[in-house]
Amino acid sequence: MSSFLPASAESLDLAVEAKDPSESISILYQVLDDPSxxxxxLRMKEQAITNLTEHLREQNRAEDLHSLLTQLRPFxxxxxxxxxxKIVRGIIDTVAKIPGTSDLQITLCKEMMQWTRAEKRTFLRQRVEARLAALLMESKDYSEALTLLSGLVKEVRRLDDKLLLVDIDLLESKLHFSLRNLPKAKAALTAARTAANAIYVPPAQQGAIDLQSGILHAEEKDYKTAYSYFFEAFESFNALDDPKAVFSLKYMLLCKIMVSQADDVxxxxxxxxxxxxLGPDLDAMKAIADAHSKRSLKLFEIALRDYKAQLEEDPIVHRHLSSLYDSLMEQNLxxxxxxxxxxxxxxxxxxxxLPVDHVEQKLSQMILDKKFVGTLDQGAGCLVIFDDPKTDAIYPATLETIFNIGKVxxxxxxRSAKIVA
Structure with a gap:
């Protein structure tokens, strides 16, 4: 049996004074082994868990955090x-701060779900399930995440836990948006807003709601409304020094570009x-704004190449920039x-x-969309543009007259049918 140290303030001070992090970790484990x-x-052990969790995070020892959560079950x-x-969620949050631990977080949440079911800890289980659904969505396992959320929403609505319900509805909105089901994404967001109106919502959560609202409005091409929501989200995250502030600001700039106000960027x-x-995200949007102002496809493509991570790999920005690129290309052509x-x-x-086949494909699309009247002579490799046929005003006037006579x-x-009757 391993030796232990008494769970006291002196033992915790000993861990703080240790020169080597591994020595501090060893002392804190010994404090947790105290049978008292x-x-x-118990209070000293809680503090020891907090300190130990932080030390393990600094050392990137995610597996040890996983083992710690199992080891603490008797406690x-x-x-x-x-x-x-609080302790369980704190340890799961700490594991999330270590890069490359998505699979471990999912395993951890599934194990804790089984334990909370066995121990009948409903409050904790529901929060772990919500966290698991978010992780599954991030790993693009949408079907499992949706199944988990569907059951959880019904259960939480029955219990009327408004704060958790806001989180779950917001997560459901993000999930449906990822699946490109916009009506359901909007319905889930409306449900989140309704639940949020009944309670005090922490600023971070309110910021997340505003951010999702902005994303959905931008998807419907209502960029002015989207901008106002992104601004609200930015204010919330900025006050909290939350990293999401830079994404809100980035999407604000995107909205400005999409409504042809690139000069404001x-x-x-x-x-x-x-x-x-200031950083790569804002530099990327500035490059796109510059390309848009100059109507330059070349500058646009250079920006997409130089800032691939910030533009191409951000699904929200990528979707809107694709439509902007098409529009810019059409104008240039x-x-x-x-x-x-x-x-x-x-x-x-x-x-x-641009490559010939790329231009040919775009011209044929413009002809089909009736952007101009013409045809592609592929044998000669030429584009033939026809004059717009002038519609003679007599035809619509004649149709309208016939339509009115029909009504008479x-x-x-x-009337005649009524007289005969």
Whole structure:
């Protein structure tokens, strides 16, 4: 049996004074081995757990944190359930701060779910399940996350735990958005807002609701409303020094670009709020704003290449920039082909500095979308542009007259039917 140290303030001081982190960790483990269960000893052990958790995080010892959670189960039976929930969630949050531990976090949550079911700790189980659903969504296991959330939503609504319900509804909205089911994403967000209106919502949670609202409005091309929501989210996260503040600011800049106000981007970045978040994310948006202002596809592509992680790998930014790129390309193509009645596709591709097949595909799409009237002569490798046929005003006027006569005849028929009857 391993030796132990008494769970006292002196033992904790000994751990603090240790020169080597591994020595501090060893002392704290020995404090946890103390069999005493007096109120003072339990309080000292709680402090030891907090200190040990922090030391293990600094050493990136995720597996040891996993083992610690299993090792503490007998201790959890000696302390109140609320304190148990706080310690468990604290350790899971600490593991999340160690890079590359997504699979371990999922394993940890599944093990704790089984334990909480066996111990009938409903309050803790529901929160661990919500955390597991979020992790499954991040790992793109959408079906399992949705199954887990569906059961959890019904259970929490029955218990009327509003704070947890806000979290779950918000998570459900994000999940449906990831699955491209916008009506359900909006319905879940509305449910989250309704639950949030009935209680005090912490600023971080309110910021998350505003951020999701902005994302959904941007998806519907309502960029002005989206901007206001992103601004609210930015204010909440900025006050808390939350890393999500930079994403809110990034999406604010995206909205400005999408409504053709790219000139405002530099001003926002150089403002007092923007300066403290200077970095690759804001540099990426500035490069896109510059390309948009100059209507330059080349600058646009350079920005996408240089800031791939910030633009291409952010699904929200990527989706909107794809549509912006298409729009910019159409404008450039239309400007180039406008003076011609017949022009070689290779010449247009050379002017716009894009591959011929890429330009050909885009021109055919523009013709199908009726952006202009023309045809592709692929044999000759040319684009033939037709003059817009002028619609003779007599035809719609004639149709309207016939339509009105029809209404008069129908009315007379109804009246005659009543007279005969």
């Amino acid at each position: 269960s007096s109120p003072d000893a 959890f039976s000696l302390i109140p359930k609320a304190k148990t929930a 530099a001003g926002i970045i150089s403002s007092k709020a923007g300066v403290q978040y 239309w400007r180039l082909i406008e003076p011609y009645a017949r022009v070689e596709i290779a010449h247009i591709a050379e002017l716009i500095k 005849v129908d009315s007379l028929y109804v």
